[in-house]
Amino acid sequence: MISLKEIVEKLKVEPVSSVHSLDRPVASGYASDLLSCAMRRAKKGYVWVTLQCHMNVVAVATLVGLSAVIITEGNSPDAETLSKAEKEGVVLLVTPRSTFSIVGELASLGIRGDLEG
Amino acid sequence: MKKNVITVSPETSILELKEILRINRISGAPVLENGRLVGIISIEDLLKALQEGDLHSLVRKRMTTQPITVLERESVVEAVKKFTQHKVGRLLVVNEQGDLVGILTGGDITRGLLEAISLDYHSEEVRRYRASHIFEDIVSDQTSLLLRYKVQPHDFKSGGAAASKLKRALERLGGAPDTVRRVAISAYEAEMNLIIHADQGGEVIAELRPERIRLTFVDRGPGIPDVEKALSPGFSTAPNWIRELGFGAGMGLNNIKRCADSMKLESKLGHGTRLEIIIYLRPELGENVNSS
Numbered sequence: 001m002i003s004l005k006e007i008v009e010k011l012k013v014e015p016v017s018s019v020h021s022l023d024r025p026v027a028s029g030y031a032s033d034l035l036s037c038a039m040r041r042a043k044k045g046y047v048w049v050t051l052q053c054h055m056n057v058v059a060v061a062t063l064v065g066l067s068a069v070i071i072t073e074g075n076s077p078d079a080e081t082l083s084k085a086e087k088e089g090v091v092l093l094v095t096p097r098s099t100f101s102i103v104g105e106l107a108s109l110g111i112r113g114d115l116e117g
Numbered sequence: 118m119k120k121n122v123i124t125v126s127p128e129t130s131i132l133e134l135k136e137i138l139r140i141n142r143i144s145g146a147p148v149l150e151n152g153r154l155v156g157i158i159s160i161e162d163l164l165k166a167l168q169e170g171d172l173h174s175l176v177r178k179r180m181t182t183q184p185i186t187v188l189e190r191e192s193v194v195e196a197v198k199k200f201t202q203h204k205v206g207r208l209l210v211v212n213e214q215g216d217l218v219g220i221l222t223g224g225d226i227t228r229g230l231l232e233a234i235s236l237d238y239h240s241e242e243v244r245r246y247r248a249s250h251i252f253e254d255i256v257s258d259q260t261s262l263l264l265r266y267k268v269q270p271h272d273f274k275s276g277g278a279a280a281s282k283l284k285r286a287l288e289r290l291g292g293a294p295d296t297v298r299r300v301a302i303s304a305y306e307a308e309m310n311l312i313i314h315a316d317q318g319g320e321v322i323a324e325l326r327p328e329r330i331r332l333t334f335v336d337r338g339p340g341i342p343d344v345e346k347a348l349s350p351g352f353s354t355a356p357n358w359i360r361e362l363g364f365g366a367g368m369g370l371n372n373i374k375r376c377a378d379s380m381k382l383e384s385k386l387g388h389g390t391r392l393e394i395i396i397y398l399r400p401e402l403g404e405n406v407n408s409s
Contacts, residue, residue: 007358026126033363034363034364034366034368035309035362035364036306036364036366036368036369036372037361037366037368038371039302039305039306040302040368040372040375043298044294044298050363052362052363054273054362055273055274055276056273056276056309056363056364058275058277059276059277059280059281059305060277060305062277062281063277063280063281063284063300063301063302064298064301064303080274089279
């Protein structure tokens with residue numbers, strides 16, 4: 001299974017929290033800016049791609065047990081969100097690129113979404 | 118112990134023995150004659166022979182006859198006693214008939230002890246983190262654990278705090294991962310509903326029993342004008358600024374419904390809303406209840 005470290009290196013996304021936890025494997029991926037959708041479809045070990053960058057992203061990541069969240073479109077989480085992410089061991093990765101191009105690259109690295117639905 | 122022991126014959130020369138020990142990286146070998154255990158020869162015997170320039174002598178001359186043995190059915194404690202008593206580096210393990218079945222070294226004992234310690238440590242950890250035994254320790258006709266979490270109105274920063282704490286509690290109680298996930302998702306959605314819609318905030322009440330969890334979310338208003346409409350996917354009354362944060366997609370109640378084994382939503386406009394869901398902690402129990 002591909003690790004976060006490889007994603008960070010190949011996609012040039014910048015880790016901004018829990019930077020020492022990049023050895024985590026990535027099971028699959030999901031992309032949406034709706035938190036309810038992410039709650040429902042993203043599962044343990046997934047990477048979630050979204051442009052949302054507020055505190056609740058961390059809550060979703062914790063509750064679902066995500067491997068990491070990639071925050072797109074140059075959005076950057078505030079200090080409070082970052083410290084919460086650090087405390088909960090949530091890996092946040094940021095990038096100026098669009099969700100579409102990030103998902104495309106993840107797919108080319110062999111990360112597939114759910115087959116159902 | 119180690120099975121498939123490398124053995125030598127009494128007719129093996131010390132020179133050959135040296136090679137056998139070197140190639141197999143062992144420090145001694147039992148001596149078998151016609152399948153019978155007749156002695157043991159170790160690297161110390163080899164060193165003595167070297168010192169005396171007696172490399173061409175045979176193992177028969179240099180070996181220790183009557184080696185220290187331990188019966189295979191005996192306990193490890195017995196073996197440890199023999200190690201200290203005879204100050205030997207290895208014990209030959211024999212069966213009732215006196216046939217060699219294995220060899221036991223100090224290293225085997227240490228490894229065994231280390232494994233036992235780490236197993237012990239692991240089970241200690243499980244004990245500490247699993248509070249589930251409270252249901253066995255505390256005797257009553259029906260024991261349940263009641264957890265309450267207060268939710269403040271419009272407190273987006275704490276969104277998911279109650280759900281996270283509840284999730285952790287369930288993990289400690291030994292809930293199955295899938296059940297914990299369903300509880301976490303429904304608690305989060307309902308908690309966010311309280312934060313977004315309940316003008317005075319509300320409360321999450323989790324009643325845990327060994328077989329099921331009942332989550333109740335209560336608030337004192339504003340109430341839902343049309344409950345049926347609220348339950349239809351995609352319907353939302355959330356203001357735009359909340360939608361921009363990725364909430365209010367009209368999926369919350371729907372998500373909850375998918376996760377719950379049963380769900381009841383009651384609301385009175387101007388008074389408040391009460392959502393009650395039940396999730397079975399052991400799926401097999403849930404199926405029984407659902408089918409009956």
